[in-house]
Amino acid sequence: MNESASIIRQAAEAKPAGNSMLRHARYVVSENPVTGFSFAMFMLIALCALLGPFVVPYDPLASGPSTLAPPSFAHWFGTDQTGRDIFSRVVVATRLDFVIAIASVALVFAMGGFAGIAAGFFGGWTDRIVGRISDTIMAFPLFVLAMGIVAALGNTVTNIVIATAIINFPLYVRVARAEANVRRDAGFVQAARLSGNGDFRILLMHILPNIMPIMMVQISLTMGYAILNAAGLSFIGLGVKPPTPEWGIMVAEGAGNIISGEWWIALFPGAALMLAVFCFNLLGDGLRDLVDPQRRT
Amino acid sequence: MLATLAKRLVTVIPTLIGVVIVTFLLTRVLPGDPAVYFAGPAATPQSIADIRKSLGLDRPLPEQFARYVGDLAHGNLGNSLSTGRPVVTEIESRLPASAELTLFGLILSLAIALPLGILAAVKQGSWIDHTCRVVATAGVSLPVFFTGLLLVYIFYFRLGWAPAPIGRLDAFTSAPAQITGFFTIDSLLTGNLEAFRGALGQLLLPAVTLAVFSLAPIARMTRASMLAVLASDFVRTARASGLDGRTIIFTYAFRNAMLPVVTTLGMVFSFLLGANVLVEKVFAWPGIGSYAVEALLQSDFAPVQGFVLAMAILYVALNLLIDILYGVIDPRVRLEG
Numbered sequence: 001m002n003e004s005a006s007i008i009r010q011a012a013e014a015k016p017a018g019n020s021m022l023r024h025a026r027y028v029v030s031e032n033p034v035t036g037f038s039f040a041m042f043m044l045i046a047l048c049a050l051l052g053p054f055v056v057p058y059d060p061l062a063s064g065p066s067t068l069a070p071p072s073f074a075h076w077f078g079t080d081q082t083g084r085d086i087f088s089r090v091v092v093a094t095r096l097d098f099v100i101a102i103a104s105v106a107l108v109f110a111m112g113g114f115a116g117i118a119a120g121f122f123g124g125w126t127d128r129i130v131g132r133i134s135d136t137i138m139a140f141p142l143f144v145l146a147m148g149i150v151a152a153l154g155n156t157v158t159n160i161v162i163a164t165a166i167i168n169f170p171l172y173v174r175v176a177r178a179e180a181n182v183r184r185d186a187g188f189v190q191a192a193r194l195s196g197n198g199d200f201r202i203l204l205m206h207i208l209p210n211i212m213p214i215m216m217v218q219i220s221l222t223m224g225y226a227i228l229n230a231a232g233l234s235f236i237g238l239g240v241k242p243p244t245p246e247w248g249i250m251v252a253e254g255a256g257n258i259i260s261g262e263w264w265i266a267l268f269p270g271a272a273l274m275l276a277v278f279c280f281n282l283l284g285d286g287l288r289d290l291v292d293p294q295r296r297t
Numbered sequence: 298m299l300a301t302l303a304k305r306l307v308t309v310i311p312t313l314i315g316v317v318i319v320t321f322l323l324t325r326v327l328p329g330d331p332a333v334y335f336a337g338p339a340a341t342p343q344s345i346a347d348i349r350k351s352l353g354l355d356r357p358l359p360e361q362f363a364r365y366v367g368d369l370a371h372g373n374l375g376n377s378l379s380t381g382r383p384v385v386t387e388i389e390s391r392l393p394a395s396a397e398l399t400l401f402g403l404i405l406s407l408a409i410a411l412p413l414g415i416l417a418a419v420k421q422g423s424w425i426d427h428t429c430r431v432v433a434t435a436g437v438s439l440p441v442f443f444t445g446l447l448l449v450y451i452f453y454f455r456l457g458w459a460p461a462p463i464g465r466l467d468a469f470t471s472a473p474a475q476i477t478g479f480f481t482i483d484s485l486l487t488g489n490l491e492a493f494r495g496a497l498g499q500l501l502l503p504a505v506t507l508a509v510f511s512l513a514p515i516a517r518m519t520r521a522s523m524l525a526v527l528a529s530d531f532v533r534t535a536r537a538s539g540l541d542g543r544t545i546i547f548t549y550a551f552r553n554a555m556l557p558v559v560t561t562l563g564m565v566f567s568f569l570l571g572a573n574v575l576v577e578k579v580f581a582w583p584g585i586g587s588y589a590v591e592a593l594l595q596s597d598f599a600p601v602q603g604f605v606l607a608m609a610i611l612y613v614a615l616n617l618l619i620d621i622l623y624g625v626i627d628p629r630v631r632l633e634g
Contacts, residue, residue: 136315140609143571148605151593152323228440232575235442236590251443255579258450259461267450270443278438 035286041279048094058085060092060245068262078264080253084243086264090272093245097276100157101226104164105219112169113208113215116176121184121203130177134170142167146229150238160239164229168222175218179211221284224277231273247273305620309613316609321365324602374606375599377592384603388585392607393478394465395577395584399569401481401500402507402576406565410512411558414519418527418554419546429516436513441572445506445579452502460498462580470495503580510572511565518561522554529553552626559623566615570608 058064058075064083071078077086119130137145149163183189184207192206231248233239240246242253247269254266340348349355356364368374374384417429445462452459460467465480473484473492480496526532527550535545574586581587585604592600 132311132315135312136319139312139316139613140319140605141567141570141612143574144605144608146571147574147589147593148320148323148601151598151601155596224438231440232442232571235440235575236578237594248440248442251440251446255442255446258446259454261450261454263450263454266443266446270440270446273440274438274443277440278434281434281438 035282038279038282038286041275042283045094045098045276045279048091049098050095052091052094056085056088056091058088060084060089061243068257068265070262071264077268078262080265081257086250086268089245089250090247090268093247093250093269094272094276096157096240096244096246097227097231097248097273100161100164100230101223104161104168104226104230105223107161107165108168108172108222109215109219111165112172113176115169116173117180117203117207117211119173120177120180120182121199121207123181123184127177130173134173137166138170143229143232146233147236147238150233155238157239160230160233163233164226167229168226171222172215172218175214176211179214180207183207183210217284217288220280220287224280224284227273227280228277247276301624302621305617309617312613313610316606316613317366317369318362320602320606320609321362323605324598369606374603377600378597379592379595384600387588387600388603388607391583391585391588394582395573395586397479397481398500398503398576398582398584399507399573401504402511402573403565403569405504406508406512406515409508410515411519413512414516414558415523415546415551415554417516417520418523421524426520429520433513433517436509436511436516439509440575441506441510442575442579444509445503445576448502448506449579459502460495462502464581464583465499466492466495467499499580503576503582506576506579507569507572511568514561514565514568515558518558519554522557523550526550526554556623556627559619559626562619563616566612566619570612 053060062084064079064085066075066079067081067083069075069079069083075085075087077090079085080089115130115133119127140148146160146163146167149166150159153159153162180203188210189202189206192202197205230239231246231251234246234248235252237249237252240249242249250269251266251273254262254264254269257263257265372385374388376383377387380387413425413429413432417423417426420426449459449462453461466472470492473480473489473496474487476483476486481493481500484490484493484496527546532545532550535549540549573584574590576582577584577586578590585607589601589604592598592604
């Protein structure tokens with residue numbers, strides 16, 4: 001029964017077959033070298049997150065003899081107030097920032113994606129309730145709401161993840177709802193229903209896989225925003241506690257030194273943050289070109 | 298027009314109710330005992346119990362909610378723990394500083410983003426177009442606090458052009474007499490040129506920081522909607538009728554292209570109000586954002602709650618304003634409404 005449904009699904013979706021998808025991917029990458037570059041950057045960031053603590057030259061938490069030393073051969077990014085090596089700290093921090101971003105995006109994908117699909121598929125009351133919840137979230141300036149949530153839930157990293165997920169909720173709902181709504185009466189859904197699948201089964205096994213490509217684009221587009229948001233929260237002193245290496249808090253630690261000219265303390269973590277966000281934004285644009293050529297700009 | 302306005306005003310009500318419920322929930326229902334927050338770090342079990350009683354936290358939730366709404370209706374947001382002053386007066390006195398900064402940042406950002414977007418669309422594929430793309434992508438990628446620090450380093454430490462990032466005025470200039478609360482406008486109104494120069498100097502860097510962050514969505518949307526309008530039939534007709542390029546772009550295309558741009562302004566304001574908090578922290582700007590941050594770090598909850606509520610109401614009001622503006626620009630919306 002499922003076989004026939006999946007054949008119909010393939011026909012209804014009329015997606016390009018694997019081979020041409022690959023060709024299209026190659027075309028996008030070669031047409032837009034920026035996308036290729038951002039894939040490479042992404043690999044580098046992932047590598048830092050995975051291996052960072054094992055390859056850095058210094059202990060990121062250990063103070064050294066030379067304090068506030070400018071970048072040199074021994075300390076590529078210089079040292080901070082207590083003589084800690086900034087290069088090691090920037091590299092090690094990648095993991096924490098990366099984990100916060102991935103965890104919050106995964107959480108919002110689960111909550112917002114599911115709520116959105118259900119809203120688009122069932123309509124009616126489900127749609128109204130989900131819509132009302134996301135409208136209420138959207139009624140707040142998002143960063144301000146995140147501050148409020150972290151303040152209310154308590155000042156921890158977990159709560160930064162939750163707050164970041166909540167403020168992204170409406171974005172995921174909107175995309176998932178629109179995509180599910182278009183497909184609710186599609187041929188493959190009717191076929192699945194006729195072959196005796198229940199609503200939830202159709203939702204998870206038939207609609208979700210079909211909107212995955214678009215959701216993936218959404219994920220990489222919001223990754224950058226999630227990192228920015230988490231770093232902003234830790235910049236104002238929420239969540240991550242010093243001396244834990246994290247980009248936002250490292251910039252905050254170096255902020256006081258900017259006016260006395262020690263630029264390297266804030267610049268390098270800030271630049272790392274910027275590059276990571278830049279990479280995710282470019283990657284998101286590239287993925288969108290791949291999945292949805294019509295929206296290419 | 299008035300009827301439309303009234304109708305739109307009515308739609309604000311459920312949003313406001315939602316906002317009030319959320320700010321209430323943030324303090325009362327979530328894990329973490331608000332009495333402990335309000336009691337502060339040096340609290341004993343006895344003082345916590347006292348505070349719980351005096352705050353009415355031992356009552357059932359609906360009753361607490363009714364009391365909360367009643368307090369709000371009387372403009373009572375509670376008192377700050379660290380200063381002892383009512384949150385409302387504190388927010389009122391700090392709001393002009395934040396508003397001046399945000400507004401100035403927005404004007405600056407519009408002044409850069411609109412021409413950039415229009416030029417990028419008119420000269421599609423030229424260097425201006427590429428600049429627009431790079432600026433837009435870089436703008437959203439730059440953490441706003443990082444941009445601020447970078448600007449401080451370059452323009453204060455290196456070049457010495459900008460004053461030290463220590464708030465709205467340096468220590469030697471006295472504030473102008475309060476009329477609007479905007480230092481730049483007040484000093485002009487009272488003819489105090491020295492204060493004007495001082496205030497503008499202090500305002501410039503934080504405003505530029507905000508502008509860099511918020512111009513990306515405006516520039517992007519302007520470009521995209523100008524491109525769509527320029528390819529439309531009525532522009533072709535205008536061109537065929539021999540109108541000159543200037544008239545076509547500004548009178549015909551621009552006015553129509555503005556509609557989606559005005560819609561994105563809602564999102565831009567959400568960005569701006571959030572970024573404002575970070576910029577205020579970097580530049581020691583005495584606005585409501587830095588007030589909330591200070592309170593947050595001391596677990597002083599009433600100011601934070603008041604701040605979140607004030608920001609949300611402000612944001613709802615701004616969105617309402619945008620909708621009205623939309624009706625002014627596009628008469629069709631007015632008729633249908």
